Amino acid sequence: MTVTGWVAQRLLKLPPATARKVRVERDLKVPADDGVTLLADHWAPEGADKLPTALVRSPYGRRGPLGWLMGRLLAERGFHVVVVSTRGTFGSGGGEFRAMRHERADGQATLRWLAEQPWFDGSVVLVGASYLGYTQWAVAAGAPPQVKAMVPHVTSSRLAMTFLRPGRIEMETLMSWSVMTATQERRFAMLRNAFGRRKTEAAMLTLPLVDGDKAALGRDWPFYQDCVHHDQDDPYWKNEDFTDTVGEVTLPVSSIAGWYDIFLSDQLRDYRALVEAGRPPRLTIGPWAHSDPRGISASIWETVRWAGPLARGAKPNYRAPVRLFVMGVKEWREYDQWPPAGYTQQRWHLLAGNALGSTPGGFVVPTAFTYDPSNPTPSVGGAKLEARGAGAVDNRKLEARDDVLTFTSDVLDADLEVIGEVGAEVWLRSDRPACDLFVRLCDVDRRGRSVNICDDLVKVRPDGITKVTVELSPTAHVFRRGHRIRVQVAGGAFPRYARNLGSDEPFATATTPYPTRLEVFHDAAHPSAILLPVK
Known part of the structure; x- marks a missing residue:
């Protein structure tokens, strides 16, 4: 384990690493069904072959903090890790990034490619937060038997539709995410966005709303325009909304949510759909907001201690189905259901x-x-x-x-x-x-x-x-x-x-x-x- 890995283990309070050295293969080619090539990085502990795979599909790149957090930290804890750039981002083909458009077909193609790799042991778990969690829901219904579990973290099976109730748009999320994804591959993107924060904030005041992306970016951005013109009830989203398929998901699901997360209500909606379908999902809700490191820590813990044993054919240690952080008294409690009985x-x-x-x-x-x-x-x-x-x-x-x-x-x-x-x-x-x-x-x-x-x-x-x-x-x-x-x-x-x-x-x-x-x-x-x- 590297010095930075040791520091991360201490700061994030992660389970201890089991591998000292990790290797990474860059820019592996994953063929999509329509001929587009997606790029992936493969992380693995040195000298280990027969291990389960953690699959991460992301629009935010394969290197930097995400590759380090999802790739190195999980590989150090007993996984092959495959981080795939979604279509239209960071070298993956398909033209300009169109959020949510191809995630089911490309996810299924990635799973088929994974099954052909010589180091694949026949078991995979789906992991990741936010958009990375949405890519899990996109393939969860009807997933092949190699998929043993999923750990969706601060996410939703319908993602952007969460923010698009008729006549009501969550502007800060929409504008911030549009600007980030539209500019993230430029040099010094994080620094540019930090210095451009005032411009982004001013763009949120733009009238009419349809011109907000032009004020922030100088041009139309497809995702922003999609959201401004089509609310969550619009049939326009029928191929990107997976809420109706949640009850069909049969693989084990453990959801990690936060009391101040933008997706909380939707994530609980997904949880209830699984319960109503007779599934036994797990649920963890902590005191964090969307980007809180404590949520990342909880997600990694759940991947290692719960999804890992399932992928290896073992039984995880017992825990009550619902684990909640109770604010005000600052304590974790376990319950049999959400919402808990007796209130x-x-x-x-x-x-x-x-x-x-x-x-x-x-x-x-x-x-x-x-x-x-x-x-x-x-x-x-x-x-x-x-x-x-x-x-x-x-x-x-x-x-x-x-x-x-x-x-x-x-x-x-x-x-x-x-x-x-x-x-x-x-x-x-x-x-x-x-x-x-x-x-x-x-x-x-x-x-x-x-x-x-x-x-x-x-x-x-x-x-x-x-x-x-x-x-x-x-x-x-x-x-x-x-x-x-x-x-x-x-x-x-x-x-x-x-x-x-x-x-x-x-x-x-x-x-x-x-x-x-x-x-x-x-x-x-x-x-x-x-x-x-x-x-």
Whole structure:
């Protein structure tokens, strides 16, 4: 093991290496069905042949941090590792990269090529995070018997469709990923993107949205244009959306998710589809966001200690099917299912005077605020693609704004344990034909620091006083005695979500922003509340 490998083992708290030296073969040619050639690197412990293979298919290149993390670190722990560049990236043919377009056919071709290699022992596991996890789902249904297990990490079986609800785009993720993939093969790409961050951030304000990629890159980028013009319900995505095939997957699946990950809700959706199909999936959810090294560590552990034995025909050590990190008390717990049994829904009502309580209030006038898309309510913390600014952060500066309402409970006289699906019902009225509603749950500590736990934003077309249901991202959190529960209500969270301009213009081509007045009702006839699964 190299010095850097030893450092990584200590920093990431990895299982110990079993091989001292690793060799790598570069630029192996993998033929796709249509004649395109894909390029792959093969990592292996020196002197070892009959070992299972970890297959990684990535659009981010085969060298640098990814090759080192997935190639060297897994090879040092008893695997052949094949890292394949997806079509259109880093030497693989097929023209310009078109995200998600060819992953099933190219993945199947890669598995057939792998089976012909002289060092292949007949067993392979699928590993990787984010897009690399999507490439696993692309081939999982109907996978050949050589595939023994998969470890999808912070990912989804439909990937980009996660961010494309009708009339609502997760702009920060879309723009950041578009710029990264469009420029990643230029010299000094990471440095260029770091210095170009302000340009990318400014591009998120572009109107109409359809011109955002031109503002950031100087040209159209196919993935950005696909996403702006086609929401998740559009048949356009039928060949790239694998959610309907998840229940057909018969190989063992162990999903690694994060409470602040951009794919959390979708990853739990995939987990439930497997359970409903009678499969026995494993699930791990940690306190991390998308790019957190702790999630990478958990994924490598699961590959080595769970997928590795399965690939060798052995039985992994027993662990309960669901393992959750419970925030607030900072402890790992194991359960038989998600959501865990024994939790019941408890309503905490939004009350007059910015209060939050267990019973609805009497008649009071609604609380009003104005959302101005020309000065949009900023997004703070939460689920982000990049690590910078993601996760649990102090929300006090955000909560001081005039366009953010807060409703806060009395000090808790006992711990309150919340584990499961969190929802909200908010009665509102707006003076515009369209608006957004953002709801966030926070934990306020003894010093007054307000930390975000979970949230979500929905598009609304109000019809008079309208009841709006919001499914916040799930959580596992204990509000400690002496703390308070807080609910935020706002009309946006930019740049995480694209601005709602308050009009009936088509989302992609709208150009005129309108300030929107929203009234939140919280009386007995309109009992706005957050719904917490408590024990």
